[in-house]
Amino acid sequence: MHQLAVSHLWCGQSISLLKELKQCCAKESSFLPRDSGLKMIEAAPAENHNAVSAKCRDANVEELWGLTSFFGYSTQTFVQAVNMLDRFLTIMKVQAKHLPCIGVCCLHMAAKMVEEERSISPTQELIRISHSKFTVSDLCRMEKIISEKLGSLEQHAVTALTFLRLYHTAFVSLTAGRVEFPSIVTLEAQLKACTCRLVFSKARPSVLALSLIAQELKALQSTTAMKVVQQLQKYLKISEGELLHWRELVAQCMAQYYSGECTKPDNKKLVWIVSRRTAQNLRANRCCVPGLPTIPEGNWDESESEDSCEDMSCEEDSLYGSPGSDGGGAYFPSTFLSNCRK
Incomplete structure (x- = not known):
């Protein structure tokens, strides 16, 4: 019946x-990451800071989840940002030092596609909250590179x-x-x-x-x-x-x-209460942020360019720590990670 x-x-x-x-x-x-690129990321050693490893990528995505929660962005914004990130990482040979800029840029691009204009965080504020070592001009330049490499970006991937x-x-x-x-x-x-x-x-x-x-x-x-x-x-x-x-x-x-081993973000926006002196220091620090080193635009099948500029490791501490956990650690214990790769 x-x-x-x-x-x-x-x-x-x-x-x-x-x-x-x-x-x-x-x-x-049309919106799937390139399989050969995913295999390259999986094969990259976690301790190698010159290439983006699976551990490095996952840590970056967790931070994007934290930023999504902080700014009150929708699930669609987060998922679309990660989709762009993965597609870009699997067609370009990216150094780990550039990953924070790429991730934040993908989130900002996704927010502009999905969220209402009045809900989108100003670029400078997004950079400051993420405690990133790049400028607005760096982010704009990265947005242009991502748009060119991914082709036409649909509002609803x-x-x-x-x-x-x-x-x-x-x-x-x-x-x-x-x-x-x-x-x-x-x-x-x-x-x-x-x-x-x-x-x-x-x-x-x-x-x-x-x-x-x-x-x-x-x-x-x-x-x-x-x-x-x-x-x-x-x-x-x-x-x-x-x-x-x-x-x-x-x-x-x-x-x-759902186990007690992993921390999860709460869905409430983070609230900061800072003193006037701290606020002044934050504003001062925004004026002396070092520029992002030149980003080689080689594809996966091209040789990797060496860059002797300041290191921008993906494991850099952020102001908000692990998203929603006050620095309590990653969402998943390492046992899950190793089991998935078997």
Whole structure:
């Protein structure tokens, strides 16, 4: 009976939703990071500060999550910023010293695409809060480089968040309130946690989003809900093996995420109370920020340029520490990181 009801709904009110899912599936490959570049990042030793390693990339993304929370930006801004970051890192041979500038620049570009104009942080304020060693002109120059290398940047890139929201709408519609379904806020928080790990950049957005939902529904043991998962899987031509592979990684990620071993950002904006003298020092420091060294624009298959300028390591301390944790450490313990790379 439930299967007939679900089929009937697919043929009726959800036809437009199915078409939108199909259109997004056709476009998702255009927003995927280059696989060869992802492998290069994974292969880079964590202790090598000349190349961007997976550890370095993940630490930078966690800091972007902290900035997203601080400025009250949406999940879409964060996910779109990381998508641009990964795509850029996998087509360009980037030195670790330039990663902070690239990450902040991607966040600023994503905010301008997604957020309302009055909600966008001024460039100088973004640089100051992130405690970065570059100037406004450096950020503008980096924005131009990223735009040129990534080509035309769409306001609404097709990401795992795109599919997550479409799937959620489909489930709520098709089950008609008969199944207790996780809120979109919970699912988005889980997606942000996955986004902080490079391994999930390998997944197709449609598959990662469905894996998150399928993992949540597993605990509910709802036959109706699982039938919807199977129908979506069949409609979007997602193999059982592919879905199972990413479900297992998502389950491992969520086990760490909900454990007491890892710190998570709270969703409230950080509030600073500083003295007048501290505020004056901050303003003074903004006037003497060293410039960003010249950034070589070589691709992955080109030789790396040597740069003897001041080191800008990705492990540089930031004013806000680990996002939302007051410097309490990374989101995930090292055990999860090593297991993902096996």
